[in-house]
Amino acid sequence: MPKSLKDLLYKVSLLATSGSMDAQITNLTMDSRRAGPGSLFVAIRGSVTDGHTFIDTAIQQGASAILCEELPATTVDQVAYIQVQNSARALGLIAASFYEQPSQKLKLVGVTGTNGKTSVATLLFRLFRGLGYRCGLLSTVQNQIDDQVIPTTHTTPDVVTINELLIRMLEAGCTHVFMEVSSHAVVQERIAGLIFAGGIFTNITHDHLDFHGTFDNYIKAKKGFFDQLPLTAFALTNVDDKRGLVMLQNTVARKESYSLQTLATYKGKVLADSLFGLNMQIDDREVWFKLIGRFNAYNLLAVYGAAVLLGEEAEEVLTQLSGLTPPPGRFEQVISDSNIVGIVDYAHTPDALQNVLETIDGIRHGDEAGHRPQVITVVGCGGNRDAAKRPIMAEIACKLSDRVILTSDNPRNEDPMAILEQMQAGIPPVDFKKTLTIEDRRDAILQAVLLAQPHDIILVAGKGHETYQEIKGVKYDFDDREVLREAFANAGNQ
Numbered sequence: 001m002p003k004s005l006k007d008l009l010y011k012v013s014l015l016a017t018s019g020s021m022d023a024q025i026t027n028l029t030m031d032s033r034r035a036g037p038g039s040l041f042v043a044i045r046g047s048v049t050d051g052h053t054f055i056d057t058a059i060q061q062g063a064s065a066i067l068c069e070e071l072p073a074t075t076v077d078q079v080a081y082i083q084v085q086n087s088a089r090a091l092g093l094i095a096a097s098f099y100e101q102p103s104q105k106l107k108l109v110g111v112t113g114t115n116g117k118t119s120v121a122t123l124l125f126r127l128f129r130g131l132g133y134r135c136g137l138l139s140t141v142q143n144q145i146d147d148q149v150i151p152t153t154h155t156t157p158d159v160v161t162i163n164e165l166l167i168r169m170l171e172a173g174c175t176h177v178f179m180e181v182s183s184h185a186v187v188q189e190r191i192a193g194l195i196f197a198g199g200i201f202t203n204i205t206h207d208h209l210d211f212h213g214t215f216d217n218y219i220k221a222k223k224g225f226f227d228q229l230p231l232t233a234f235a236l237t238n239v240d241d242k243r244g245l246v247m248l249q250n251t252v253a254r255k256e257s258y259s260l261q262t263l264a265t266y267k268g269k270v271l272a273d274s275l276f277g278l279n280m281q282i283d284d285r286e287v288w289f290k291l292i293g294r295f296n297a298y299n300l301l302a303v304y305g306a307a308v309l310l311g312e313e314a315e316e317v318l319t320q321l322s323g324l325t326p327p328p329g330r331f332e333q334v335i336s337d338s339n340i341v342g343i344v345d346y347a348h349t350p351d352a353l354q355n356v357l358e359t360i361d362g363i364r365h366g367d368e369a370g371h372r373p374q375v376i377t378v379v380g381c382g383g384n385r386d387a388a389k390r391p392i393m394a395e396i397a398c399k400l401s402d403r404v405i406l407t408s409d410n411p412r413n414e415d416p417m418a419i420l421e422q423m424q425a426g427i428p429p430v431d432f433k434k435t436l437t438i439e440d441r442r443d444a445i446l447q448a449v450l451l452a453q454p455h456d457i458i459l460v461a462g463k464g465h466e467t468y469q470e471i472k473g474v475k476y477d478f479d480d481r482e483v484l485r486e487a488f489a490n491a492g493n494q
């Protein structure tokens with residue numbers, strides 16, 4: 001349905017306009033390659049490219065209107081121009097009007113935090129489907145419209161894509177949508193104009209400092225999401241995290257909390273944690289879950305709190321939750337015939353790696369003969385991303401494993417051996433003997449399998465659900481779970 005520019009701009013503060021504000025807009029885009037007759041092209045200053053340099057191209061392709069932060073020196077008569085302070089933010093507000101506020105017609109819940117976003121969003125999605133609702137999911141692993149899986153390239157897509165997906169979700173009869181909110185998305189205004197029914201904060205540790213510059217900026221980015229929540233929403237935070245309460249400062253939303261350690265609206269306690277699952281007490285009820293590890297205890301508590309805040313009955317929520325298995329690539333187990341336990345996990349930050357290894361340490365029990373399973377960790381660090389974490393991750397792997405194999409993650413455009421040398425700098429001298437460096441990830445996994453004895457645990461960390469490995473700009477098929485299965489078979493263990 002075409003809409004007039006005037007109608008689309010009613011919430012946007014304008015600095016200047018020229019041309020007719022009655023122009024009919026049939027398509028909204030921030031990418032000149034998608035502009036055509038009827039388009040409103042929004043020029044956004046990116047970190048690498050400046051969208052303003054594509055204004056001429058958009059006009060040549062027939063764009064009817066241009067929204068930008070700096071008007072071009074020469075303008076074209078038939079084209080309408082709008083100048084604003086922040087075009088990315090304006091795009092969010094315009095997209096909400098253009099698509100007729102789909103976020104308001106759904107219960108949209110966003111999840112932010114360094115770790116746990118995918119698990120919490122995916123568990124909520126699965127839980128609500130189990131409770132009988134049609135649901136949508138926007139996550140790092142995939143987007144989903146109820147049964148239909150849609151591949152994704154970002155944790156949080158751009159605001160036009162989000163609105164288009166929300167429309168499709170509404171058309172498919174969805175009532176609830178669960179989405180990850182990355183700090184990049186907040187800073188780049190990819191969530192501008194969305195009306196959330198709730199926001200969840202999981203935790204924050206050092207990550208993405210390459211993008212945000214300082215830890216304070218990173219905290220502010222996460223908080224930006226909570227600041228955007230409306231009065232009608234809930235703001236659910238993990239108060240066991242040092243910054244949990246910071247998220248709630250200044251938010252107008254209803255303040256709620258969860259904790260395993262202190263007073264909170266939703267309080268839990270871990271009674272037992274084993275390779276077979278978690279036993280927890282939540283709000284005076286005792287429940288067994290199929291998920292493993294203390295970090296999942298936090299994820300489950302966040303999901304439980306959010307579900308109750310969305311109006312679901314506590315008992316029913318816990319019953320459904322107790323049947324759920326881990327999301328893909330999140331502590332996913334691949335077990336060999338000789339009982340070597342492979343664990344594939346997306347942990348790609350120091351904190352996440354430490355959590356996973358501590359969890360493994362807590363659940364590895366010796367057999368009757370007193371043999372304690374050894375932990376063999378295969379880990380790498382991505383290229384063209386935060387380099388400071390490389391030695392730290394190697395150090396953590398050494399501290400909490402019996403053997404460590406450093407290998408490539410997604411080197412992207414960096415030299416894989418240069419990344420590995422930076423990781424090696426973090427190996428404590430006493431641990432040199434237990435550490436190997438094998439650049440090829442497949443060989444590294446195979447070597448781990450060759451080193452393992454029955455009941456030993458191999459952690460393959462960093463890539464989780466990913467089905468590719470990116471080397472020098474080329475994406476090759478690669479799936480840690482498949483490679484592990486092949487290695488078990490090749491080593492005669494399957």
Ligand SMILES: CC(=O)N[C@H]1[C@@H](OP(=O)(O)OP(=O)(O)OC[C@H]2O[C@@H](n3ccc(=O)[nH]c3=O)[C@H](O)[C@@H]2O)O[C@H](CO)[C@@H](O)[C@@H]1O[C@H](C)C(=O)N[C@@H](C)C(=O)N[C@H](CCC(=O)O)C(=O)O
Nearest residue numbers: 030031032044046047048049051054154155156158182184
């Ligand atoms: C560093 C970063 O976040 N970059 C994002 C940013 O790119 P950019 O600033 O370089 O912009 P650009 O793509 O060069 O172009 C600038 C503008 O010119 C326009 N353009 C460009 C070319 C052209 O021919 N015509 C044209 O109009 C573009 O549409 C855009 O509006 O804006 C683009 C459009 O939204 C994003 O696709 C891109 O994500 C890149 C691919 C990326 O890898 N981002 C990662 C770091 C990211 O966002 N990650 C977070 C998750 C983090 C986590 O928690 O792990 C995520 O939410 O996915």
